[in-house]
Amino acid sequence: MTAVSMVLTLAVVVMWLGTSMPTLVALVVGIGIDGGWLATLAYERRLAAQGDHSTPVTAVGWFFGLIATAVLVGHALGEESPEAWLAVAWLPLAAKALWLVHGLWERTALTPGALASIHGIQQEARDEAAVARARLRAEATTEETRLTAVTAAGARVARVQARTAKSLSKAWSTLESTRAGEDTSRALTCVTSRVTPDVTPTWELPVWGPVELVSSLALEPGPALTDAELDRLVDDIRHSETPSLSYREMAVRFRAAGHSASEVRLRAAWKRVA
Structure with a gap:
């Protein structure tokens, strides 16, 4: 984008001044504008590589960028169809802004060793998370299996208790009907009177209670x-x-x-x- 901006600026300066002065002179003027911008940019990059920064140099760089943009905008306004030239008039400022972004990126850039360490830490965290998820899944499956087994065992116990209660209910019902029978006491007394002739016991069967x-x-x-x-x-x-x-x-x-x-x-x- 910087190279395109320099070419466009040089072409516009030559077309502007070519009618009023020799072409070589107009070419020198255009190269002067582009050269000043490029020199300022190179010096700013050198300071950035050394970890330094100069506000005047940055201001001069933006100044040359504004001059290039003004040249393109002025040429566009003088044309019958300015749309095409206005479409590229923003390129010098955009190129300067991109160099600024590139400087910010360089200040945050990391060495390959640091990047490898960060990658290792992230990979270790992903591994630990995967192991934790697998452990939780296994524990959940084990708990589900245990609950299923306990529930099945409880259901079996409940069925056995129900059958036992039903059997006991039938047995106690039989005992109750026997105890309440009219001939039960007389029959039992008849049997035991031969063993204990002087005693007339009162026969009472167990009662549910x-x-x-x-x-x-x-x-x-x-x-x-x-x-x-x-x-x-x-x-x-x-x-x-x-x-x-x-x-x-x-x-x-x-x-x-x-x-x-x-x-x-x-x-x-x-x-x-x-």
């Missing part, structure tokens, strides 16, 4: 009771209410009171007392 925890005192074994002490305790508990308690009620209160005895000894004591 809340579970009561046994107190810690009832779990602690007490001292072994003699038959006489056992008979006295059974008799006291049996006659603690009126009418007399049944064997089941007596046994419950006996153990709730913290006494300890085997089922065989307790039934034997009940038979002796009753």
Whole structure:
């Protein structure tokens, strides 16, 4: 762009002054304008290469650029069709501005070693980011697999519990219908009367309901009771209410009171007392 601007400026000066002075003189004038601009530009570039800057030199360079632009604009205004010349009149100023941009680029230019270091740092950052993304993807996949397995296991447990609850419900329903039957107690009494002729037990099947925890005192074994002490305790508990308690009620209160005895000894004591 600088070379084109110098050629255009020289041509316009020769065409302007060629009619009023010898062509060689006009050529010298045009070369003088271009030479001054080129010399100023060369000196400014030399200062920039040394890391220095001179405001007067820069001002002189812009001054020569303005002269070249003024010559082109003045020639364009004197023509019958100025559009073509006005289209290239901005080239000297544009060339000067591009040299300014080139100077700014040179001041920010880096050495090949620095560029290689920057490239290595950027590549390392990209590698770390890729590894982090892969690790997050793998962890997400693992977590998804674990959640799927836990959900499937939970579903299996829920199905087993549902089947168990259904079976227990049927069993307790059968027990309830049996307990509520009219002939259940009579049939059981008929069977056991031959074994315990002097006792008429009250048969009660388990009933679906809340579970009561046994107190810690009832779990602690007490001292072994003699038959006489056992008979006295059974008799006291049996006659603690009126009418007399049944064997089941007596046994419950006996153990709730913290006494300890085997089922065989307790039934034997009940038979002796009753």
